Amino acid sequence: MRAEALPLRADYARFQRIQTRWADNDVYGHVNNVVYYAYFDTVINRVLTGAGLDPATSGLIGLCVESGCRYVAPASYPEELDAGLRVAKLGRTSVRYEVGIFRADADVLCAFGHFVHVFVERETRRPSPLPEGLRAALAELIP
């Protein structure tokens, strides 16, 4: 179906450990497809909050305009996972992140995907350039 190579751990710039939760597993006993997007959201926003963007008060907020995921191998609660993160495109007002979810401490890829943030002013919801501190933090994630 697709000839392209699957991403490897070495393709990602930084890793975060992810705990699975009981309800991440659906009736088929594996982490549900939807939950991987919750992982994406969580690891991406940890970078933003780490760079000083407080979701409760910041003038600038990141709105997701596109996301996607391919599912390669199942994962199951209670196992832990590793999320690899890279910035694939750093624009003036937007960022494309790519995330790979691997078994903890293993080279087994469970799923990989992308997520695009457009940064907007909280009040007007109009696109706004990334401030320098945030841009620098995201630039570190370009492999």
Added chain:
Amino acid sequence: MRAEALPLRADYARFQRIQTRWADNDVYGHVNNVVYYAYFDTVINRVLTGAGLDPATSGLIGLCVESGCRYVAPASYPEELDAGLRVAKLGRTSVRYEVGIFRADADVLCAFGHFVHVFVERETRRPSPLPEGLRAALAELIP
């Protein structure tokens, strides 16, 4: 950024009403990007269970191998939404669904995306042809 036309209600074969929940809204006050995939999963599986596929006991199960979504306009709890569903590709062992989420009874598109199921035997997790009843139910969703 993209010149392609956005989907319209008329592009979808069938609609299901969706209730939002309190926790669908994230800290920015709108339905979180992840939640749209929960809507996708819910409306797609309602078609499958309606066609007789019992997720607890069926020999065949649908595994999601790919999904994606573009976010066009915000929605917020407590509003209701309409999910339009169509089958874009009906293969021997796989199905590509496309979903459009609209404001209830309105032409406002909030988000649209796709979702690919591969049907596998529950025990072996090997691809298996769609049985006739299920194939017929899905063929009704080809616009």
Added chain:
Amino acid sequence: MRAEALPLRADYARFQRIQTRWADNDVYGHVNNVVYYAYFDTVINRVLTGAGLDPATSGLIGLCVESGCRYVAPASYPEELDAGLRVAKLGRTSVRYEVGIFRADADVLCAFGHFVHVFVERETRRPSPLPEGLRAALAELIP
């Protein structure tokens, strides 16, 4: 274990239909215990927003200080449910709601519980008396 009678539909003041979602079912094939609290939150806040309390902007917000649930009979996606709601205690700054979750259009009780809101000023998070409009809307839910 408990001799007390289980609540009946007649014990609740108002009903809201609830859609289940695919991921509400956990690995055992039934709506997970946690999800009932999401139902509680959703039906209670629909009353508050219906009474004019906008969660994004209102000066007053309801904080949950206590909740509890007893689980009587299983429910499963894709079935629909009916949530019965009553106000069991309407204080100066707090409200105790009680919720019963029934099979749709049936007398089968799945779960029942309680939920206590203390109303506080959004900024200071200090308790604040319920405004008259909200108090009147909640008083209608006293059986």
Added chain:
Amino acid sequence: MRAEALPLRADYARFQRIQTRWADNDVYGHVNNVVYYAYFDTVINRVLTGAGLDPATSGLIGLCVESGCRYVAPASYPEELDAGLRVAKLGRTSVRYEVGIFRADADVLCAFGHFVHVFVERETRRPSPLPEGLRAALAELIP
């Protein structure tokens, strides 16, 4: 409202670190009341799976028949939390767990609650005595 003392870290037998997720925060910027029950479910089931109870295949499963929580202080993504767990009552076929959620490495109690499992046979859903291995694992959590 209540004179009873709040639980302390010393009241719990074992601790597990909990990662918060982006969507744990609701529109008010704090971990939503519902999410604490997801934490309860997750830390309790980690004990059961650690004692050899495989949720996909075990003959015995734990059904939640009652839960409850009191909310004392807010928590917010992205902070981490510590869940203290103890077994308050170990019956022949049922267990009452008590959980306290604290700020990570701090004595600040965010919420505390209880959760009662009745163990049943997977097929018949009839109560069944705890096997010795599981009973021993749970007995270690009696403070």
